[in-house]
Amino acid sequence: MTRLPTQKSRRIRPTAPPKPTVAGKSGAPAAGKSGPGSAAAAAATVAPASPPGRPARPPLALYAHFPWCVKKCPYCDFNSHPLRAAIDQDAYIDALLRDLDGDIARYALNESGRRKRQLAAIFLGGGTPSLFSAAAIGRLLRGIGDRLPLARGIEITLEANPGGVEHDDFAAYRAAGVNRLSLGAQSFEDAQLAKLGRIHSADDTRRAVAAARAAGFDNLNLDLMHGLPGQTTADAGRDLDAALALAPAHLSLYQLTIEPHTAFHRRPPRLPNADRILDMQRALTAGAARAGYRRYEVSSYARPGMRCRHNLNYWRFGDYLGIGAGAHGKITVGAAAPRQFPPGPLPPTSGGRGKPDAGTAPAAERGDGNFSAADHASSAQKNPGAVQRYWKIRHPGRYLATAGGPRALAGARPIADADLLFEFLMNALRLTDGFPLSLARARTRLPTAEITAALANPVNRRWLLLNHHRIRCSATGYRLLNEILQELLPE
Numbered sequence: 473m474t475r476l477p478t479q480k481s482r483r484i485r486p487t488a489p490p491k492p493t494v495a496g497k498s499g500a501p502a503a504g505k506s507g508p509g510s511a512a513a514a515a516a517t518v519a520p521a522s523p524p525g526r527p528a529r530p531p532l533a534l535y536a537h538f539p540w541c542v543k544k545c546p547y548c549d550f551n552s553h554p555l556r557a558a559i560d561q562d563a564y565i566d567a568l569l570r571d572l573d574g575d576i577a578r579y580a581l582n583e584s585g586r587r588k589r590q591l592a593a594i595f596l597g598g599g600t601p602s603l604f605s606a607a608a609i610g611r612l613l614r615g616i617g618d619r620l621p622l623a624r625g626i627e628i629t630l631e632a633n634p635g636g637v638e639h640d641d642f643a644a645y646r647a648a649g650v651n652r653l654s655l656g657a658q659s660f661e662d663a664q665l666a667k668l669g670r671i672h673s674a675d676d677t678r679r680a681v682a683a684a685r686a687a688g689f690d691n692l693n694l695d696l697m698h699g700l701p702g703q704t705t706a707d708a709g710r711d712l713d714a715a716l717a718l719a720p721a722h723l724s725l726y727q728l729t730i731e732p733h734t735a736f737h738r739r740p741p742r743l744p745n746a747d748r749i750l751d752m753q754r755a756l757t758a759g760a761a762r763a764g765y766r767r768y769e770v771s772s773y774a775r776p777g778m779r780c781r782h783n784l785n786y787w788r789f790g791d792y793l794g795i796g797a798g799a800h801g802k803i804t805v806g807a808a809a810p811r812q813f814p815p816g817p818l819p820p821t822s823g824g825r826g827k828p829d830a831g832t833a834p835a836a837e838r839g840d841g842n843f844s845a846a847d848h849a850s851s852a853q854k855n856p857g858a859v860q861r862y863w864k865i866r867h868p869g870r871y872l873a874t875a876g877g878p879r880a881l882a883g884a885r886p887i888a889d890a891d892l893l894f895e896f897l898m899n900a901l902r903l904t905d906g907f908p909l910s911l912a913r914a915r916t917r918l919p920t921a922e923i924t925a926a927l928a929n930p931v932n933r934r935w936l937l938l939n940h941h942r943i944r945c946s947a948t949g950y951r952l953l954n955e956i957l958q959e960l961l962p963e
């Protein structure tokens with residue numbers, strides 16, 4: 473089912489789910505090194521241009537999910553499981569690589585079916601990937617580099633918990649090829665961290681940042697939450713100031729939301745009301761801007777040149793492979809000529825909004841875990857240029873037992889042509905700069921006139937601005953993003 477985004481946004485996961493140079497040590501997929509997986513090898517194996525007359529497919533990123541945490545936070549609805557015993561790290565890395573082999577066979581070959589598509593970014597998320605040793609992460613990155621060409625200077629992000637990483641670990645991750653760190657600071661008030669069930673303190677975050685810097689990480693993101701129990705705008709401002717004092721390259725400012733199936737949902741804490749949240753968000757955006765961090769997406773703020781490439785690929789409706797328990801992927805199955813709809817409103821979907829047409833859905837859509845390379849090939853043949861989403865089995869044990877085989881693929885669904893523009897907008901309108909019409913055309917295969925016709929109403933109301941062939945939200949439109957998307961929802 474298609475889900476609307478919300479400005480109460482939370483951490484990005486490739487569900488509906490983006491930096492400097494690579495480390496260049498220890499056989500990592502590093503810029504300037506030769507050998508499998510190196511940037512030099514990557515440059516030599518970049519997928520060739522699409523055949524004449526066929527638009528190129530979007531950039532391809534890779535998300536790898538690590539589904540364990542020391543303990544489960546009461547607000548968290550991610551696929552994360554509290555550690556009950558030591559993780560067999562080698563077994564999970566093996567499973568990820570088998571999973572990747574399966575995805576490559578199904579999804580990562582280019583139009584000729586012989587060359588592999590190049591990876592533009594890698595994100596190791598969770599859960600808590602930093603529970604895995606640098607040796608394990610290094611083996612995964614080498615395995616990825618052995619299997620797919622990597623873009624020169626590829627961004628490789630690792631999520632880390634400030635309470636669970638030691639100084640030496642950061643240096644080893646860096647040597648393994650990780651070149652961007654994302655630390656879950658969440659708050660700098662220890663009392664709030666305790667309420668959030670976090671295992672770290674504010675001082676742990678400060679120490680982790682210092683250690684990461686000492687290890688050579690300049691590209692550092694801090695996650696910070698607001699709208700916390702009993703929090704005032706002044707409290708949120710102090711949290712921001714504490715984060716800014718650490719001078720990260722990037723800030724992700726998320727509102728705490730209460731999600732189903734979480735401990736907070738069963739016993740909700742008392743949260744600030746909507747007006748106070750809005751005040752906080754205004755204060756945070758202004759405070760970040762004063763410190764030189766530009767808001768470029770609903771929750772994302774960066775110093776010049778430090779936007780997260782991996783997440784940008786999501787918002788620009790790029791492709792991504794998803795490996796790991798519960799990981800999601802989105803893939804364009806083959807480039808095709810632009811499509812043309814008759815003039816008028818967007819055509820109706822055959823299977824309902826975001827809902828597959830049972831008659832034409834691939835096997836895995838029926839939930840039988842048997843979506844094969846043959847299904848993929850036949851789907852691509854029937855509708856070249858179509859976009860598919862797919863997802864893996866969530867339970868870590870079952871994932872470990874099935875990774876690489878068809879049963880690890882829990883489901884897949886094509887995005888109906890009629891939903892493609894909406895899904896593109898749901899992502900691209902989150903960007904403060906919006907998007908060029910040429911990008912919308914490339915991702916949806918719709919002619920420009922069809923795209924602008926679909927957006928006529930919000931443009932006429934000045935919720936969306938159309939300038940120099942680029943669409944973006946006005947200040948009012950950005951606040952009304954959910955309403956705009958509701959209005960654009962296909963019937």
Ligand code: SF4
Nearest residue numbers: 541544545548552599
């Ligand atoms: S550390 Fe992150 S992924 Fe793990 S339970 Fe807490 S919020 Fe969820």
